[in-house]
Amino acid sequence: MREKILYALGALAALLLARNIWVMLTGLPDEAFQGAIFRIIFFHVPAAFTCFLCFFVALVASISYLKSGKMQWDSLAVSATEAGLAFGAANLVSGMIWARIIWGIWWTWDWRLTSMLVCWLLYAGYLVLRRAVEEPAQRARLSAVLSILSFAVVPFVFFSIKWFRTQHPQPVLYGEGKMDAAYRAMLYLNWVPLLMLAAVLIAIRIGQENRRRELDALRREAHSI
Amino acid sequence: MGDAAARNFQFLAYGLIAVWAILAAYVLTLVSRERKIQREIESLKRILEDRGGR
Amino acid sequence: MLFLRQAWTVAQKDLRSEFRTKEALNASLSFALVILLLFSFAFDPTAEMTREISGGLLWLVFAFAGALLLNRSFARELENDCLDVLVVSPVPAAALFLGKALANYILLLGIEAVCLPVFGVFYNADWTRQPAWLAIVILLATWGITIIGTMFSALTVNLRLRELMLPMLVYPMLIPCLMAAMQLTTALMAGQAPSGDQLAWVRMLVGFDIIFTALSVALVETVLIG
Numbered sequence: 001m002r003e004k005i006l007y008a009l010g011a012l013a014a015l016l017l018a019r020n021i022w023v024m025l026t027g028l029p030d031e032a033f034q035g036a037i038f039r040i041i042f043f044h045v046p047a048a049f050t051c052f053l054c055f056f057v058a059l060v061a062s063i064s065y066l067k068s069g070k071m072q073w074d075s076l077a078v079s080a081t082e083a084g085l086a087f088g089a090a091n092l093v094s095g096m097i098w099a100r101i102i103w104g105i106w107w108t109w110d111w112r113l114t115s116m117l118v119c120w121l122l123y124a125g126y127l128v129l130r131r132a133v134e135e136p137a138q139r140a141r142l143s144a145v146l147s148i149l150s151f152a153v154v155p156f157v158f159f160s161i162k163w164f165r166t167q168h169p170q171p172v173l174y175g176e177g178k179m180d181a182a183y184r185a186m187l188y189l190n191w192v193p194l195l196m197l198a199a200v201l202i203a204i205r206i207g208q209e210n211r212r213r214e215l216d217a218l219r220r221e222a223h224s225i
Numbered sequence: 226m227g228d229a230a231a232r233n234f235q236f237l238a239y240g241l242i243a244v245w246a247i248l249a250a251y252v253l254t255l256v257s258r259e260r261k262i263q264r265e266i267e268s269l270k271r272i273l274e275d276r277g278g279r
Numbered sequence: 280m281l282f283l284r285q286a287w288t289v290a291q292k293d294l295r296s297e298f299r300t301k302e303a304l305n306a307s308l309s310f311a312l313v314i315l316l317l318f319s320f321a322f323d324p325t326a327e328m329t330r331e332i333s334g335g336l337l338w339l340v341f342a343f344a345g346a347l348l349l350n351r352s353f354a355r356e357l358e359n360d361c362l363d364v365l366v367v368s369p370v371p372a373a374a375l376f377l378g379k380a381l382a383n384y385i386l387l388l389g390i391e392a393v394c395l396p397v398f399g400v401f402y403n404a405d406w407t408r409q410p411a412w413l414a415i416v417i418l419l420a421t422w423g424i425t426i427i428g429t430m431f432s433a434l435t436v437n438l439r440l441r442e443l444m445l446p447m448l449v450y451p452m453l454i455p456c457l458m459a460a461m462q463l464t465t466a467l468m469a470g471q472a473p474s475g476d477q478l479a480w481v482r483m484l485v486g487f488d489i490i491f492t493a494l495s496v497a498l499v500e501t502v503l504i505g
Contacts, residue, residue: 036230036234036237040240043244044240086247086248086251089247090247093244093247097236128448132440138437141502142502148498149452149494149498150452152490153452153491156483159455159483160455160458160459160480161454163480201252205255211262211266212262215266218266218270218273222269222272225276
């Protein structure tokens with residue numbers, strides 16, 4: 001039953017995405033200054049949103065694990081972090097391809113790019129830490145603490161790098177450089193399938209984590225004989 | 226379509242492909258990990274049954 | 280009150296054992312000098328450019344030397360199971376952590392006090408122009424480095440590959456703290472007292488220190504005892 005729901009959700013996400021790409025290419029006019037390439041934003045920005053939402057879910061799951069000591073929370077934390085890293089990578093790479101056209105360079109040490117990279121590295125450290133700890137309860141505990149610390153440093157990273165340098169186009173959802181309503185609608189509309197996809201990935205990963213725990217239990221049993 | 230516009234479009238395609246390639250790569254690692262875990266679970270179960278039977 | 284006394288006892292113990300052997304202190308200090316030397320090959324050290332990047336250089340030296348010192352903080356208690364004894368002693372984990380952080384802070388400040396004049400001589404940087412502000416910045420940023428470094432030292436103490444893990448976890452966490460320190464130090468070495476935008480950096484350093492001290496003290500119990 002659970003798997004059927006997941007497949008259905010995945011299929012729905014794929015359908016929505018296909019529709020969005022179609023509308024994006026045929027229904028929306030090119031942006032005045034950037035031409036066709038601006039459409040990357042419909043993936044670039046929602047991917048970043050999804051990434052941070054995943055990290056936030058990981059934070060909540062980590063706190064809940066430390067409070068309750070239930071392993072399910074640990075599974076959720078690691079799954080959300082992994083999915084967040086995947087979307088973060090998608091965000092970084094699509095941004096680089098956009099920058100190659102608009103700025104003429106692949107990478108620039110602008111604050112948003114740098115902050116995103118730092119966050120990505122922080123959470124990649126989380127996965128590295130998990131690999132280094134053998135004992136499941138200890139692994140869950142240490143990585144939960146790391147997740148909390150990492151999330152606490154994210155705002156500092158953003159503000160500090162922001163004061164340091166700025167080149168990225170201003171935020172497009174609020175403030176002066178506000179996007180046209182049709183574009184904004186498209187952006188949010190494309191966020192929905194990405195969120196669904198993230199949910200499916202996290203659910204699959206949780207199932208995997210549970211099976212891995214089962215495997216660990218079997219291993220211990222095999223050892224004890 | 227001008228040269229710049231064509232290049233523009235080409236990079237849009239690269240961008241979309243890159244996004245989906247990354248997500249697909251993640252899904253593939255998930256699948257391969259899943260297979261490995263299943264295989265190990267089964268082999269361990271078999272071992273345990275063999276020993277339990279004796 | 281008792282809590283602070285316990286923390287101070289731990290700090291005294293750490294300082295005493297460090298001054299007996301001077302292992303970490305010597306290693307960290309000589310490492311700092313080696314980095315100072317290496318930087319001179321990366322660019323022409325007499326150029327005007329030095330003044331513009333002096334803050335960055337100085338804090339990189341402090342961060343590298345500091346990480347070397349801090350990594351050992353909990354790891355050195357592994358011998359003879361000292362860590363287990365410390366954990367079961369009536370001293371709460373938070374006091375243990377705070378004491379260790381305090382000892383590290385004093386050691387790191389000592390290393391910085393040696394490196395700063397050497398840096399000034401080697402790179403012809405005048406660091407005496409704003410002594411009070413420089414002291415404030417160094418005290419604040421060094422506490423940030425210390426608290427994060429000590430926390431991660433506790434976090435990774437039982438891990439295999441500890442030495443490999445730590446730098447990769449610690450440096451990204453330290454970026455805001457180091458960046459603020461670098462900005463402020465560069466300005467101070469040019470003789471400008473912080474004003475306007477610069478004060479925001481000071482506030483950020485204070486916020487960083489408070490938040491991570493609070494988080495670390497709250498979480499260290501789960502890390503060490505579980």
